[in-house]
Amino acid sequence: MKNQEQIMQIRTLTSKDIPQAVKGWNNCFIYDQVTEQRFRHIVLDDPNYEADGNLVATDGDEVIGFVSAIAREGVAGRDGRGRPEEIDYGYIKGLYLLEGRDMQIKRQLLKRAFDYLCSKGKRIVRVLLYTGHYFFPGIDTRYETELSFYESQGFQKITTVDDVAADLRDFQPTEYQQDAQRRMQKIGVKVVDYQPSMLTAMRDFVEKIQIPHWFPEGWEEGFGESGHTLVALKENDVVGWANYWPHPESGSFGPIAVLPEFREHGIGTCLLMESMLRMQRLSTPKVVAGWAATEFYLKSGWYICRQYIVFQKELNSNAKP
Secondary structure (H helix, E strand, O other): OOOHHHHEEEEEOOHHHHHHHHHHHHHHOOOOOOOHHHHHHHHOOOOOOOHHHEEEEEEOOEEEEEEEEEOOOOOOOOOOOOOHHHOOEEEEEEEEEOOOOOHHHHHHHHHHHHHHHHHOOOOEEEEOOOOOOOOOOOEEOOOHHHHHHHHHOOOEEEEEEEEEEEEOOOOOOOHHHHHHHHHHHHOOEEEEEOOHHHHHHHHHHHHHHOOOOOOOOOHHHHHOOOOOEEEEEEOOEEEEEEEEEOOOOOEEEEEEEEOHHHOOOOHHHHHHHHHHHHHHHOOOOEEEEEEEOHHHHHOOOOEEEEEEEEEEEEOOOOOOO
């Protein structure tokens, strides 16, 4: 009988592996099911993708494990979303091993990811808080086995990330939201649907807000037509902005941003409220915002629907799980 070293192999992910890799992913991450199309988008279509960081463990012809590690080149990376304070960070976007397999294989996959990130000059590995293509922003608190695994490998919990939600079926603006609307109107700001004629004002807003992971190079292409985007206007200047996405089952909201000098005047709350009202009119029963600034949403009657843990570990050239 062949031993583990003879039959188990770790190699780079290929397109032919994806059906099995997706099946394994869905078996291991029951709250984060993906299609083959979404898997390809998150892994292969990420501008920062490199084959050496995306590996599978195989037993003969069977894919039994997978790891995806990502490292931006320089500061911005090929997606233009990186920030100066993140230059030393590499990321584990996903890691799994099928149930019943030797955990040493999972540790080997992690070690190979560490080696890749070290080769790219990264000093810290995070799971996750990656602003490119991602499966989840951290490890869902319901994945107890995954949480224990990362802790056993020397990772530290550094923060939590929330998803929040609101029921739109009977939604009516709250007194808090109505007060925000009065405060916003008092300083001469109004919330309107974005129109392509506002693109120049939107460029000025983007230059001032300085959030490159929301507005990477080429962002203007998505603003060439009107859609599910709201802006807050002070005369002809854009001082706030938000996106919303209606859906007959569950909509989504975000991102949202307001210029620093216009905060504390109810503008963000009004952008949220108007988005909720528009989705309600479009028969969206529920809305979710991922990776949320939780307190902002709770003030408007939202609730936490999911929570993630973000892990971090320092790397060195001899990093070992």
